[in-house]
Amino acid sequence: xxxxxxxxxxxxxxxxxxxxxxxxxxxxxxxxxxxxxxxxxxxxxxxxxxxxxxxxxxxxxxxxxxxxxxxxxxxxxxxxxxxxxxxxxxxxxxxxxxxxxxxxxxxxxxxxxxxxxxxxxxxxxxxxxxxxxxxxxxxxxxxxxxxxxxxxxxxxxxxxxxxxxxxxxxxxxxxxxxxxxxxxxxxxxxxxxxxxxxxxxxxxxxxxxxxxxxxxxxxxxxxxxxxxxxxxxxxxxxxxxxxxxxxxxxxx
Numbered sequence: 001x002x003x004x005x006x007x008x009x010x011x012x013x014x015x016x017x018x019x020x021x022x023x024x025x026x027x028x029x030x031x032x033x034x035x036x037x038x039x040x041x042x043x044x045x046x047x048x049x050x051x052x053x054x055x056x057x058x059x060x061x062x063x064x065x066x067x068x069x070x071x072x073x074x075x076x077x078x079x080x081x082x083x084x085x086x087x088x089x090x091x092x093x094x095x096x097x098x099x100x101x102x103x104x105x106x107x108x109x110x111x112x113x114x115x116x117x118x119x120x121x122x123x124x125x126x127x128x129x130x131x132x133x134x135x136x137x138x139x140x141x142x143x144x145x146x147x148x149x150x151x152x153x154x155x156x157x158x159x160x161x162x163x164x165x166x167x168x169x170x171x172x173x174x175x176x177x178x179x180x181x182x183x184x185x186x187x188x189x190x191x192x193x194x195x196x197x198x199x200x201x202x203x204x205x206x207x208x209x210x211x212x213x214x215x216x217x218x219x220x221x222x223x224x225x226x227x228x229x230x231x232x233x234x235x236x237x238x239x240x241x242x243x244x245x246x247x248x249x250x251x252x
Contacts, residue, residue, distance in 0.1 A: 001041050001051075002032060003139050005146060008044040013066065018042050018052050020062040028054075028062050040064060047072045047144045072144040075102040075243045076189025080165070081232055082107045082158045084199035085116040090229045095130050099137035099147050101236040102243075103195075106134065107161075108152045113201030118152050127151055155207055159214045162194035167216035169196035170231045171208055174218040180238075183217050187242050195239070197232040 010019040020028070020042065028034050034054060042050045042064065049072055052064035081103045083094055095106055108130075110117070118126055130149045138146045153161070166186055187193055196203075196216060203211070208218065221234050 001039055002028075002034070003041045003043070003142050004028070005043050005045055005135070005139070008046055011042070011044050011048075011050065011066075013069075016066045017055075018050060018064045018066055020064070021060065025057065025060065025062055029057055029059075039067070041070070041142070043144045045145050047074050049073070049144050073142055074104070074144050075240060076247055077187060077191045077193050077239075077243055078104045079193045079195060079236065079239060080105040080107060080162070081236065082109050082153075082162065082194060082196045083232055084109050084111040084155075084197060084203075084228065085114040085118065085152065086199050086228045087115050091126075091130060092133055094229050094232060095133050095149060096137045097233050098236060099134050099143065100141040101233060102240050103147055103236060104145070105148045105150070106130075107150045107158060109155055109158045109196070110152055111155045111199055112204040112207060114199040115201075116199075123152055156210065158196070159211050159216060162196070162216065163214050165192035165194040167194035167196070167211075167214075168219045168235065169203065169208070169211050169216050170198070170221055170226075170235060171218035172202055172225060173208075174220045176220055177222060180219040180221070183219055184238055184242055187239055189243065189246060193239060195232060195235055197228060197235070200228055 004020055004024050006020045036054050036056060038054050040052050042052050049070040051067045051070055053067055055063045055065050079102060081098050085108055098106055134149050135146050221231055226234060
């Protein structure tokens with residue numbers, strides 16, 4: 001079933017109707033060539049999903065009838081990925097896969113060892129591109145919301161923002177997967193979780209010290225050194241598994 005997003009105000013539950021506007025209208029009409037009577041999944045971006053049947057459409061909008069409200073597909077905890085700016089177009093892959101794995105928010109972080117520097121119009125162009133990738137990945141993976149991609153933050157600003165959450169940073173000098181497992185066992189539904197991943201050069205020792213001072217815990221990702229585009233996805237996968245298993249146990 002094809003999946004689309006619309007604003008919450010475009011969903012009228014009392015009348016059982018949904019309206020889709022914007023670029024998705026052209027995609028539905030002219031790319032997918034859908035028509036009245038076909039079913040689609042519509043999310044309002046706040047975690048609510050609706051199975052709908054298309055009633056009518058024109059160049060400006062698609063109108064559909066709500067058939068049922070569906071269970072959301074979001075993880076029980078809000079996960080923010082703070083990603084040190086990588087080289088080349090690696091950030092595009094990281095954002096796409098982080099969205100698929102359940103991250104609710106992605107923050108590009110300028111660190112000491114990052115080679116990439118984004119400023120002004122260059123940053124604006126990158127952020128716009130990254131947000132489009134996040135939206136596309138959210139549609140493909142049937143997310144109930146489009147994860148936010150923020151502007152670039154300085155490392156000190158990022159760790160300050162993460163204070164108070166359950167925070168981790170992947171650190172190559174940290175040893176012991178048992179400690180990582182113990183830290184991840186603290187993750188519960190309803191908690192805010194912050195995941196920090198360094199760029200290709202990793203975190204500077206002073207950055208690691210700063211992270212510890214702000215309450216973030218260093219974690220090992222095993223005996224092998226993972227690339228920056230792999231490390232965050234490995235840690236997000238561990239967190240996703242824990243949250244999904246916890247939810248299934250409650251439901252079962």
